[in-house]
Amino acid sequence: MSNLTMMTEEEKLEQFVQRIEAGDKIEADDWMPEEYRMALIKLISMHGISEIMGALPEKEWVPKAPSLHRKLGIMAKVQDEMGHGQLLLRVAEDLLKPYGKNRGDLMQDLFNGDLKFHNVFHMDTRTWGDAGLIGWLVDGAAIITQTNMLGASYGPYARALQRICAEEVFHAQHGEAIIMALAEGTEEQRAMVQDALNRWWDALLMFFGPASKDTTGSSKQDVTIKYKIRTKTNEQLRQAFFDKYVPRILSLGLKLPDPTMHYDEENKVWVYQQPDWAEFKKIIKNQGPRSQERLNLRRTSYENNAWVRDALAATVS
Amino acid sequence: MSSTENVLSPEYKEAVTNLLFQLADDDFLISFRGSEWLGLAPHIEEDVASSSISQDTMGHAAMYYTLLEELSIGKADDLAHLRPASERKNSILAERVNGEGYYMETPQYDWAYAVVRNFFYAQAKKVKIDSLRQSSYQPLAETAVKVNMELYYHLLHWKTWFVQLLSSTDEAKQKMTAAMELVMKDFGDVFSYGNEKAAIEGNQLIASEEELKARWTANMTPIFESLEMAVPAIPEASEKNGRNGEHTEELDGALATLSEVYKLDPVAVW
Numbered sequence: 001m002s003n004l005t006m007m008t009e010e011e012k013l014e015q016f017v018q019r020i021e022a023g024d025k026i027e028a029d030d031w032m033p034e035e036y037r038m039a040l041i042k043l044i045s046m047h048g049i050s051e052i053m054g055a056l057p058e059k060e061w062v063p064k065a066p067s068l069h070r071k072l073g074i075m076a077k078v079q080d081e082m083g084h085g086q087l088l089l090r091v092a093e094d095l096l097k098p099y100g101k102n103r104g105d106l107m108q109d110l111f112n113g114d115l116k117f118h119n120v121f122h123m124d125t126r127t128w129g130d131a132g133l134i135g136w137l138v139d140g141a142a143i144i145t146q147t148n149m150l151g152a153s154y155g156p157y158a159r160a161l162q163r164i165c166a167e168e169v170f171h172a173q174h175g176e177a178i179i180m181a182l183a184e185g186t187e188e189q190r191a192m193v194q195d196a197l198n199r200w201w202d203a204l205l206m207f208f209g210p211a212s213k214d215t216t217g218s219s220k221q222d223v224t225i226k227y228k229i230r231t232k233t234n235e236q237l238r239q240a241f242f243d244k245y246v247p248r249i250l251s252l253g254l255k256l257p258d259p260t261m262h263y264d265e266e267n268k269v270w271v272y273q274q275p276d277w278a279e280f281k282k283i284i285k286n287q288g289p290r291s292q293e294r295l296n297l298r299r300t301s302y303e304n305n306a307w308v309r310d311a312l313a314a315t316v317s
Numbered sequence: 318m319s320s321t322e323n324v325l326s327p328e329y330k331e332a333v334t335n336l337l338f339q340l341a342d343d344d345f346l347i348s349f350r351g352s353e354w355l356g357l358a359p360h361i362e363e364d365v366a367s368s369s370i371s372q373d374t375m376g377h378a379a380m381y382y383t384l385l386e387e388l389s390i391g392k393a394d395d396l397a398h399l400r401p402a403s404e405r406k407n408s409i410l411a412e413r414v415n416g417e418g419y420y421m422e423t424p425q426y427d428w429a430y431a432v433v434r435n436f437f438y439a440q441a442k443k444v445k446i447d448s449l450r451q452s453s454y455q456p457l458a459e460t461a462v463k464v465n466m467e468l469y470y471h472l473l474h475w476k477t478w479f480v481q482l483l484s485s486t487d488e489a490k491q492k493m494t495a496a497m498e499l500v501m502k503d504f505g506d507v508f509s510y511g512n513e514k515a516a517i518e519g520n521q522l523i524a525s526e527e528e529l530k531a532r533w534t535a536n537m538t539p540i541f542e543s544l545e546m547a548v549p550a551i552p553e554a555s556e557k558n559g560r561n562g563e564h565t566e567e568l569d570g571a572l573a574t575l576s577e578v579y580k581l582d583p584v585a586v587w
Binding site (some may be wrong): 052055059060061062063065066067068069070071072075076078079082083085086089091092128178181182184185186188190250293296297298300302304305307308309310311312314 | 349352355356357358360361362364365368369371372375376378379382393394397398412420421422423425426428433481482484485486488489501574575577578579581582585586587
């Protein structure tokens with residue numbers, strides 16, 4: 001391999017593309033094109049901050065969990081999510097180094113709306129059924145999108161995902177156990193699950209993002225596929241989710257919230273009603289049902305604890 | 318376990334039951350307060366660490382409630398979720414709110430209070446657990462051994478925070494000093510066995526209140542000395558004694574939240 005300092009930008013790019021094509025892993029200190037670095041920063045900081053914002057809707061149900069066993073389970077689950085956030089923000093922080101930015105900057109980006117968090121975490125949680133459904137289907141959906149990136153060309157992200165996916169499998173089992181207890185329980189409990197599924201359905205479809213950028217005006221799936229950060233398109237992932245979960249939903253005696261939904265045997269695809277993508281655009285601009293409340297909660301706690309960070313910085317220096 | 322139960326005299330069983338309720342309710346409530354902090358700790362690493370501690374502590378509460386279930390006092394989940402405030406035996410310190418505001422809205426929680434409460438509580442729990450390892454009630458002695466393994470890390474964690482914040486900025490010291498005053502005001506029943514003192518101590522279930530207080534102070538002394546401070550004196554008694562079922566409204570709020578879903582149908586499987 002020739003000396004990087006002697007190479008032109010074009011040569012560096014060519015070599016980089018060759019490495020990616022050969023299935024090589026790019027590491028934090030390796031040369032990478034700006035477009036690649038920016039795509040990673042956007043993807044990983046959004047993923048990391050979503051894990052942290054995602055703790056907030058679930059945490060609403062942690063103190064209320066209906067038994068000692070469930071209290072222990074959901075505490076461990078939400079703790080894991082915070083742990084994933086930490087792992088991912090560390091990866092993002094390394095990528096941000098050339099720009100002189102750090103975690104504090106990411107927090108400010110979140111607060112001023114530049115850094116988005118995942119659409120599902122803007123939603124209301126109204127019952128214990130929602131707590132189960134998040135674990136079962138939101139984490140189930142996350143497993144599908146994250147497994148798609150396990151082979152990501154960026155090594156640090158791929159390695160973080162290995163661990164995250166392993167834990168997400170437990171989460172989906174934890175969620176499924178809650179849902180099964182409810183689905184096999186009293187009439188009121190069964191109604192609770194069906195109601196949660198009905199309310200979360202559109203958000204779950206939106207989770208995978210629009211099929212193409214024609215829907216919302218922009219999509220990063222093209223560039224992430226080009227650089228082998230991911231392999232499948234949004235629509236392929238959504239179909240994989242249906243393949244896995246539609247039979248499970250039906251086997252629990254639940255009804256699909258979309259009565260028109262069916263499997264097209266000939267084309268081997270699920271045919272379903274599109275969610276309201278205009279609503280999706282609103283949600284990811286922090287205009288969802290609970291967007292402002294959750295941001296405000298994080299902002300307030302961040303400000304309330306500013307003295308602690310100051311105090312720690314003072315003891316370190 | 319039923320064989321153990323058969324050989325217990327009614328008086329002894331009554332004393333064990335009372336002590337177990339005190340231990341269970343303490344850990345249950347303080348863990349509940351910890352769970353309200355989830356997602357709001359000063360930094361992400363701390364969120365992971367302190368929620369792990371809350372989780373361990375909830376596990377300890379579950380072990381004590383299970384010991385009560387084995388004594389045929391009731392189902393562990395019922396004991397944890399359904400008993401009214403007047404039957405709760407936790408210390409006032411364990412039930413106190415984390416600060417202003419409800420956790421579902423935008424609470425103004427106080428990290429200094431969290432650090433001081435948890436550190437002083439963990440140290441109190443440590444001297445109790447050390448004594449319980451020699452308890453005359455064997456199932457409790459065995460539980461204490463398990464609890465002790467995790468408690469080591471809890472104590473280390475909160476001690477680190479305590480020393481660090483008191484060795485730092487003036488603002489931090491002021492907040493910590495204010496928090497210590499608040500915590501010590503509620504420390505009067507932490508080592509109390511309430512009306513059951515004679516029975517609990519007499520049956521050698523655990524060391525006397527006075528002995529435990531002295532050990533707590535002795536354990537705290539080197540830490541305070543390193544900070545050039547005096548160990549705060551444990552109050553003789555407090556206005557309300559949680560061990561006798563006397564509580565603040567803050568406990569009512571906690572019980573309403575933690576049992577909200579369970580109470581929808583306590584017979585159902587959740």
